[in-house]
Amino acid sequence: MIDRVPHLLAPYDAVLLASFGGPEGPEEVMPYLRRVTAGARIPDERLEMVAEHYYARGGISPINAQNRALRAALAAELDRRGIPVPVVWGNRNAEPFTARALDEALAAGATRVLALVTSAYASYSGCRQYREDFAAALVDRPVELDKVRAYFDHPGFVEANVEAVVAAFAQAPEQARLVFVTHSIPDAMQEASTVDGPGYVEQHLDVAAVVAAQAGERLGRVLDWDLAYCSRSGPPSQPWLEPDVNTHLEALAAAGVRAVVLSPIGFVSDHMEVVHDLDTEAADTAAGLGMQLVRAATAGTHPTFVRGLVDLLLERAAAERDRAAGRPVAPPV
Incomplete structure (x- = not known):
């Protein structure tokens, strides 16, 4: 359960690492691709062509393993700074889905969650689509959720x-x-x-x-x-x-x-x-x-990147405390 001692991430008591998701076996590939392209009316024949990229790698996308590593790195950095909050992980398009992650946070006693998405840029697919996913997952779940700003320039x-x-x-x-x-x-x-x-x-x-x-x-x-x-x-x-x-x-x-x-x-x-x-x-x-x-390498779990992500979490938490105290704050992105 969540430790209720005062900490720098207050008023948030859990962090959600939100990502795109990917299949972790051949049987998951086509259902995953159908979810990703829902509403686009893309025929299965075209999806099968894309599926070959995954089948060539055993039907496994590397993204989930990378998110597990990032989740562990974020938890370690939060712990290093003395911030006792759980880090849960949820995806838009594959298990574990966002709703499941929020259930995990609720089970730990969370009432207010701060989301960090694995997209650094602001666009429909990198921001608003995550917000839509969050809104759907929050139905009938008694928890508040906010999102960290875009961080491409952090x-x-x-x-x-x-x-x-x-x-x-x-x-x-x-x-x-x-x-x-x-x-x-x-x-x-x-x-x-x-x-x-x-x-x-x-x-x-x-x-x-x-x-x-x-x-x-x-x-x-x-x-x-x-x-x-x-x-x-x-x-x-x-x-x-x-x-x-x-x-x-x-x-x-x-x-x-x-x-x-x-x-x-x-x-x-x-x-x-x-x-x-x-x-x-x-x-x-x-x-x-x-x-x-x-x-060149991607940011991945580079220590400077991970520290920067935690800085972004603390930035949003400080803004929320200012807002609660009636102090002026910049609108979140």
């Missing part, structure tokens, strides 16, 4: 990516070009993301510029860089953000570039979009072009 996330880029360049030729990669989204979703502030693309461009500048300073040179996209899944008639990373590699090769460092800046861990779209497909494209490719 120093902990930035520093983890800077170190990853510097380490990748240590394995690449000096003339290698830096290519940041993120998940493509429909153009309409990008447009909607600009309503309340910088849009999805602008967020990536902002953080990529900072990461490239800081990594370049440590390497002692200016890094030329681009932003490319992966994991397009919509019909050909629907415009999505471009260029695709494979198309971009072809364009770079045609311009004489012979080495690249790929930085998956849009992802917080090495899940399927990274290990398939980048480590498999983009790597094959580069090899076919005679281009050397080095892939």
Whole structure:
């Protein structure tokens, strides 16, 4: 049960690590893909093509194991700071679902939960869709839930990516070009993301510029860089953000570039979009072009990233205490 001693995360008494989820066996792959694409009217024939990416890895997505590791790292950092709250974990699209995680928090005695999602950027799929999932899970559950803000520009996330880029360049030729990669989204979703502030693309461009500048300073040179996209899944008639990373590699090769460092800046861990779209497909494209490719690490459980996530939890908790005391606070994102 929850220890009711005063702590820095008050008024919250549990943390929810909220993620996308993935299958953990061949029998889970198609049900998972149908949940992910619900309402999109994508035929099973198309889903079966995507399913092959999972079957090639035993039907197991790496994301759940990575979330277990992140959950353990967050719990350890909270414990190190003397904050006695449980960290529960729930997914939008696979077991353990969000509702199950909230039941776990309730069973521990939680009444107010703070959610941290494994998407650093603000967009429909990275923010609002999680809020919709939370709202559905909260029905008939006597617990309050708030969400930590988008954290693409937080120093902990930035520093983890800077170190990853510097380490990748240590394995690449000096003339290698830096290519940041993120998940493509429909153009309409990008447009909607600009309503309340910088849009999805602008967020990536902002953080990529900072990461490239800081990594370049440590390497002692200016890094030329681009932003490319992966994991397009919509019909050909629907415009999505471009260029695709494979198309971009072809364009770079045609311009004489012979080495690249790929930085998956849009992802917080090495899940399927990274290990398939980048480590498999983009790597094959580069090899076919005679281009050397080095892939930088994601933030994962980098200690600076984990400390930054806990800082974000404490930031929101402090804002809630200010609000309760009648002090002015910035609106949460």
